[in-house]
Amino acid sequence: MEIQTVKKMEKVAIKSSGIDFMRLGFALFFMAIVLVYSFATSGGVPNNVFLAIAALFGAYMAVNIGANDVANNVGPAVGSKALTMGGAIVIAAVFEASGALIAGGEVVKTIKKGIIDISAFGGNTDTFIWAMMAALLSAALWLNFATYFKAPVSTTHSIVGGVMGAGIAAAGFGIVAWGTMGKIALSWVISPVLGGIVAASFLFAIKKTMVFKKDKIEAAVKWVPIFVSIMSWAFVTYLTLKGLKKIWPTVVEIFTFLPDTKKPTFIVAALLGLVVAFVVYVMLRKIISNKAHNIENTRDGINQLFTVPLIFAAALLSFAHGANDVANAIGPLAAINDAVINGGISSKAGIPLWVMGVGAIGIAIGLALYGPKLIKTVGSEITELDQMRAFSVAMAAAITVIFASQLGLPVSSTHIAVGGIFGVGFLREYLESTNVKDEIALDREIIVDEKKLLKAYAGELKTLEAKEKKGKYDYERIVELYKMIDEEEEKIKEAKKHLKSAEKVKYVKRDALKKIVAAWVITVPAAAVLSALVYFMLRGMLLH
Incomplete structure (x- = not known):
């Protein structure tokens, strides 16, 4: 009996190692293509070796963003069984890549969040290129490490730590804008707390208005259209502010009735959201009223009504993430490309299509190959999620970013989403405590x-x-x-x-809470130390 068990374990181990080898092979193949393409198309440019290596690092970073960060957008939908793992990966990959390519913009800030002063490089292009290469590689390595241990961390904070560490190594501590770093540290607390409060508030409202009612169907006909309309307002506003801000002048050219501004204002975004919310409310109220006789007068019956909105939420979050966070992968790469091609250092750089393609395709590949591990962690290994809870987390992801950005508060979308999951879990514990x-x-x-x-x-x-x-x-x-x-x-x-x-009843797994919070706190310093080490290593190799 024991021999058979050992044989089964061996078969599982061999199969698992074979799959891991195939995943690694696909990822390496993509990075090799990027390396060869970059080298082949920049043959006449001095320092084109730097550009080719930087492109390789950028591809590696994009794969790791797909593996780690995208899980926050689709994890709750998978955990609640609104989406299958395969369906979530397809939706996220398509919308992440679409967001990056369609709304990623034509210009990117080379130094994310303005955390270092590029004038401190004194016009030394080589030093700047080494620093950006170190930032890219160290951030990617840290994300890879976090993904291996199933810890969802902020890719923005990873690249911030990378840029800070390489900047300090290259030009000393005076290069860092410490006030900006203080705001980023503040976001470690603000983001999860706000996300948790918003998600718990929506879940409690759903329970109070529908789940705790005797006639749940009557309550659902009245309240589900309202909640989904609020979601529609939040997501259209969020998408306009965050997903379309880089291509807003183009949008204004197409839709001439919009105010001619460089970026969408909150009022314009909110009004667009209200128009969509009204249309959704009218349509959904009619649909649910017609199908009321098919809805079970149970919690599960109400739960099913949130399935389709969750799928839309996963798609829209992925699109906004692709448009907004692709800069984490390609910002330093675009800076290196600009420095190599033009021979100077700039605070902003144009994004060639091939650079944007590296970010978009890399994120999709990373998600498909390594995303399921983090999707499972976010969706089911922190607390048990159903459609109502996952809907509340999605609401928190959009609404918290909208209001925090208007108040000037620094927030992380990763921390908000995971904080929302903790929030609904702790609410369950509170409600069940009696x-x-x-x-x-x-x-x-x-x-x-x-x-x-x-x-x-x-x-x-x-x-x-x-x-x-x-x-x-x-x-x-x-x-x-x-x-x-x-x-x-x-x-x-x-x-x-x-x-x-x-x-012992605990609806939030404490081990997961401790591990994730610890990973959040050490992300910036860990990426910074790693980046400084990589910078000195690159400098030593390239000077000899």
Whole structure:
């Protein structure tokens, strides 16, 4: 039997290692193509070797963004079973790449978040190129490490740490804008707390308006269109502000009725969201009213009504992420490309189509090859999610970013989404705490009562066994008492077991909480130290 078990384990291990080898092969093949293409198309440019190596690092970074960061957009939908893993990967890959290619923009800031002063490089192009290469490679290595240990971390914070570490190594501590770094550190607290509060608030509102009602169908006909309309407003506003900001002048040229501004204003974005929300409300109210007789008057029946909105949420979040965060992969690469081609250092750089393609395709490949690991972590290994909870997390992801950006608060989309998952989990614990307390009190009463009975039976048994002359009744009673004592001991054992499990009820896995928070806190310093080491290594290799 043991030999068969070992053989089965060997087969599983061989199959798993084969799949891992294939994944690695695909990723290396993509990076090799990028390296060869970059080298072949820049043959007449001085320092084209730098550009080819930087393109390789950029491809590696894009793959790791796909593996780690995209999970936040589709993880809740997969965990709630609104989407299958395969469906989520296809939707996320398509919309991430579309967001990057369609709305990624034509110009990118070379130094993300303005965390270092590029004038400190003193016009030394080579030093700047080495620093950007170190930032790219170190951020990618840190993301790879975090993905391996199933910790969803912020890619923005990874590249921020990389740029900061390489900048300090190249030009000293004075190069860093410490005020900006302080705001980023503040986001470690603000992002998850705001995300958790918003997600928990929406989940509580859904429970109060529908789940806790006797006639859930009537409540659903009234409230589901309202909640989905709010979601529509939030996502259209979010998409306009974050997903279309880089191509807004082009949008204005097509839709001439829009105000001619460089970026969409909050008022314009909110008004567009309101128009869409009204249309969604009218359509959805009619659809749900017509299908009311097919809806079960249960929690599960209400849950199903949030499935389609969740799929839209996953797609829109992926599009906005592709448009907004592709700069994490290609910002330093675009800076190196600009420095190599033009021989100077610029705070902004044009994005050649091939550079944007590296970011878009790399993110899609990373998601397809390595995304499932983090999608499972986000979707099911922090707390159990159903459609209502996942919907609340998606709402938090959009609404928190909108209001935080208007208030000037630094936030991380990764921290918001994961904070939202923690928020709905802790709300479940709070709502269940009363029932659990009642169960614990009941179990303790049962244990006390059963122990009293056990003590009485044991006393009677001792008295009967001590009698010198026993009659037929005495022997029958002794047998009966032994049986009753066994039953009481079994009841006490069961009550203690139930009490122990009731006292341990936790809907948020504490180990996951500790691991993720620790990864968040050390992301910037870890990427910075790694980047400084990589910078000195590159400098040493290229100077000799």
